[in-house]
Amino acid sequence: MSKKSTGIASGTAGDFAILPLTILPHPAFPKSATHYLYVRPNAPRNPTPEEEQLQKRQLFLANIPIDSGLTSIRTLFKTLVGEAGRVADVSFGNDRKMVRESEMADDNGEAVRGGTKVKRSIAELKVMLEQDADLPQVWDTQVHTSGSSAVVLFVDSKSADIAMKAIKKRAKKGEEILWQGEDLSKRYKAHHALKFPNPDVLTAHINSYLTTFNTLQTLKERNMRKLSAPDEDGFITVTRQGSRAAPVSLAAAEAAKAREDERKKKAAEELTNFYRFQGREKRKAREMELKRKFEEDRKKVEGMRQKRMKTS
């Protein structure tokens, strides 16, 4: 089966090189298949200076197999270019790691700019809280949505270049390369075990989180109180005092609301039908309402009929 006759493109598509991957037959699906990986040097749209630096060491992979991982990508490049293409790290399209890092950077920046001691420690605590927030992982392996992408970071820009060149060469020939995905065979069994973490570990984790949270809370309150003291000009900065004033339970809140509604209703009732014209207007409105409803109903029946005609 030649490539020409099947109409499958090879070489490049846009600025991507098409790298065909051979997938070996699986006992359950005894057919060898070909997966197409699209590769190009990484070029983020609005790069930060940091990113720009890293960019030279990176390749962008699109349409990756779902069972891609650090090991499998490393193996792939090893087969491609041998030791020359050493992969330092891979980050996947939906990876949370990168997001987290950027958030932390933000907080730090604020801390520096703010300068005061209290504020810094609040920020620090926030970071600590963030770090504690994550519960233990429940999956041993990550899988990626079909058609998603990854950024591969090489140890240096040279490795990235070599890898890219090798890929282009392969792509031109349309030569396939073997894909060895991550081992997913224990995925579900491991998941069942990981879902139930050791209670002691978990207790420790929760305790540390809650301690940090409480410290943070007290700190914030103290800070708030401090702010509400008059400054040198005699002004007091007014701030909202958290939401401790909220009612204890939903039921109590609902009851309070019902009482309030009741009161309003009573007040309104006293003034209805005070003048004759009010009664007249009300009746008129009711008639209009009846008429409107009638028109609506008529339309509805007409609609039903039309539908029936269509179906029959």
Next chain:
Amino acid sequence: MAVPTTKRRKLSHSPTPESEDKSADETDNTDLEDDAQTSATRTDGHKDQASKAQKSREGKRKLMHNPLLDGGVYNGEIYKSNIFKLQLDRLLRDSRQKSSARVESIDKALRMVKQIIENASDTPPVSIIDAEKELKRSHGVAIPFPSPRPPKDAKYKLEFRKPSHINVIGSYPAQLATQKNGQISVDLMISMPTALFQDKDFLNYRYFYKRAYYLACVAAILKGDKTHKLQVSYEMLHGNQLLPVVIVHTNETSAPAGFCIRILPSIAESVFSAEKTQPDRNCVRPQPGLDSEKHKLEPTPFYNASLRIDSSMTHYLKLIHRASTICDGFRDACSLGRLWLQQRNLSSDIHSIGFGNFEWAAIVATLLLTEKSPSGVSLSPGYSSYQLFKATLQFLSSRDISRNPFLTSRLECKFPKNGTPVFFDSQAGINLLFQMSPWSYKTLRDEAALTVKMLGDNIHDNFEATFKIKVDPLLLKHDIVMNVPVGALSKAVNSSSLDPLPHLFIHKVYSLLVRGLGDRVSSIAIYPPHPSPWTIDSARVQQYVNTTLDVGFSVHPVHIARTIDRGPSAEDKQDAAAFRKFWGEKAELRRFKDGSIVETLEWSAKPESGTILEQIVLHILERHVGKTVATEVKFSGENFGKLLPGSAPHPSIAPFKPIMTAFSTLERDLRGLDELPLQFRHVLAASSGLSYSSVMAPLSKEHDVAAQPLDVIIEFEGSGRWPDEIPAIQKTKIAFLLKIGELFEQKADGTTTRLGLDNQENNMLNQAYLDIIYSTSAAFRLRIRLDREQATLERVKANKLTDAKQREIYSQALAVYKRHSLVSPSHVQALQTLSTRYPALSPSIRLVKRWFAAHLLTSHIPETVIELLVVRAFLQPFPWDTPSSVSTGFVRTLYFLSRWDWREDPLIVDLSGDMTSDEFEAIEADFKSLRAKDPSMNKVVLFAASSVDRAGTTWTDQGSPPRVAASRMTALAKAATQAVLDPLVKLNVKSLFTSSLKDYDFVIHLHAKYTRAGREKSVTLANGQFKNLQLQAASLQNTKNIGYDPVAAYVEDLKSLYGSCAVFFHDNSNGGRVIAGLWNPAVVGRKHWRAMMLYSTIPKIPRDDENGMSSSVNVEAILSEMARLGGDMVSKIEQQKTFAGVE
């Protein structure tokens, strides 16, 4: 007809101040001006002058199309509601005769038939034998003598003379004719000259013999007419063998859709004395010589009434005409009655129920025209058609006229007490309902009562249920249907005259069944086979051997399962003897715990011996009718219950008893944990396993040991010390759960607890649960519900400072919170209540769920929605009564499903029964605005609201189920309903639960040992010699495995990884062995190439007509990925279709 008054019209067009004052008496106005117009056109419609009838019809049509008449606002008293009234008008308009071409050809045919008969010559009187011979010889026509045949030596002569009148009567001239099987039948009355009869002819069938001869002559005349080539056949009028009639079909091929003319012979009212043919008189004298002195003369009401009916045709013609002139709503009330009867397949035929269009019209007219009946019921001419309709139904349902006869005027007459209802019209001297029998009267009353109930419903208009839904398919209507072959019956009764099936015999079977089944059934309906018209060369209808007598049972959901019947006490000698005589060797004397010694019957509850009803019916038939009948009887509808796990003949909520006990233990144990800082406010069940509605009952024999623990929601008493931020709340909840687990393990012996993580990646949602596993292997999954969480979510969401992205996150979290913590427990609680109120509900839900699972729909259609669908069949059962068995619960749910247009109609179920129509309207308005916002239904396809969940999208948001799954559900329900309702196909119930896989694009087969269904087997197989040892080892393993469902996790993975290119179908409730998939049509075919697509692609060389590269979905690579992901679980992936886009 919609005929508003002048005042009303003014009101609707220009609401002036003066009209306001008058609006109050709006209801009292009658249609005066319309009356003036129509009464002119309504004259003489009954006469056979076709031109006049035509004219009046045109006049009527003109009126109907008057646009001015459609503008009124109607009061709920006169017509239930606007929408009801509008639908009613539309229906009445549609039901009238339309084709004027047909009217013309009917009129032509009528004139022609009339002429032929009028031109015939009289024949001289002949003896019976000669008459028969002569007619047979010259015309090939037999005389349809009723049975018994006239004696050969009869002294009287038979004679034919020209009829004194020929009139068109019945529904056709009144413009009420409705089609039946595409045919209109037109009644032509020929009056036999009075001179043919003698005073005593009412005795001993003499009148009927003469009538039969007369009819045969008419048939011969019509057949003998060479110019028109008419097809002539005999039929029994309403199945009454005393009253044969002639049916004439014209041979016109050019005529539009068929009609036939029925020729009904009649006599003048004065011929026979009304007094002598009263229902309490005997008119068939015993044959002399058979020691007649000893016999008291038994009254012959049926015979007498059959005779009277012939002489009262003109009377009713006039009566009905009079009624229609004094009351405007009368004709429409008749039309409504017709439609109502038609949808219920009720007709005047004694093989139906002996109550049809004629009886309806005659009763309404009589009630209208009887000013003061001694029985005190009458209708007012001021009623609207709807009011007449409803009042008539009320009359039929509320009054038992079989015990308490209805008389139009005082009459000295002892009506025979045989269960036949009596509506005695003294003017005509006839009991209008003489053709009815005890069982058919019960059927009629039940139907009428049900419809009255429907019309009294203030929330739903039930228009469809009243007039548009076919009620009669037996399996929809009855819980169990029994077919008795007539052939076997005729052998059993050893009667050669089984044509038509003797009424007495059916009566016997009916009373046997009523007595034998007692309170086990709420109604027994009998459907005898209908005799068909027969050719005029034979006197009698052919025997119908290959037909069946159908009996429909509606069971009582509680009593049906009783295994022990107590009879009379042994001391009561007479009753005990009767009991023994009835039941034979089945009756045994038993002593009970309370010391009483009574006659007893015991029935087997084993699955293999069939349902108890079956056992009883077979026993009775065998004992009292005959063995052959008992062996040839077939039942349908009884085997639905056997499809449930456990296959009990009478499924109930009993299998759930152990788990409910376990749940109360859990609640007690939890409340006993004193060391917790907060007390429990609620411990709420939130799982179908605790609402009697999971397919498998937890803790039952069939139940999978590794199934998911049952969800329970716990709520603590209020405390101000919870944090105010969601992530911190979630963490605090975990701390609480850990504490509960710790305390629980210390306290309750042999109980394992474990803390599991939920939504690990989203700290806005609940993040943990606590599994509590008892040594009985009852497993519960506790989650904490907290007011504070909801309040915080709502507060942040409502805060104007929250940005859009945050708001989205919070509102999603709020939706999840509401779904799991609020709606789910209330839904479960409502179901618990309903399941105990309706014993058939729980098994019906379970069976319907099995059906959904069998068709791989459970992965899409949420359990809750399925439950609501079934509950709907119970709470809005119309046009039937509340289902009382699994079969009706199941079949009617499917029937509703096949008719449910989820694009246009929301599903709203009032679980608690306290919703008002305003609330219904509010939900409907929500639904409408939702559809208006998203007409292509990308977000919400099914809308299912209930009284505990007004939102309606709680379970069906976020594009799940997708449209394709919903459409498939409807298509499958349609196919299943068709299979169930098709009378020609013998239903194999199991076939409803087998699904074909060939429609899917690919199928993933799983190894049995990973699926739940497969695991069960392996557990039972593993049972070795040392059962106890093995069980101990197994129980530790089992505890770990509880909730281990790799297949479910795999399917979840597939959905999230390939959600944009494929839809997966899997039976997730029973652990089916296949996952079937369909490619999303949007990704099939060639697409413009981009590096980042939402699915794996193959790059394609552009074709000439494409600009730039194109791509297509990489099917094989994806399937191969699926295989890798599934690992050992997957045994085989089949690619069933290679679609064109892949090439």
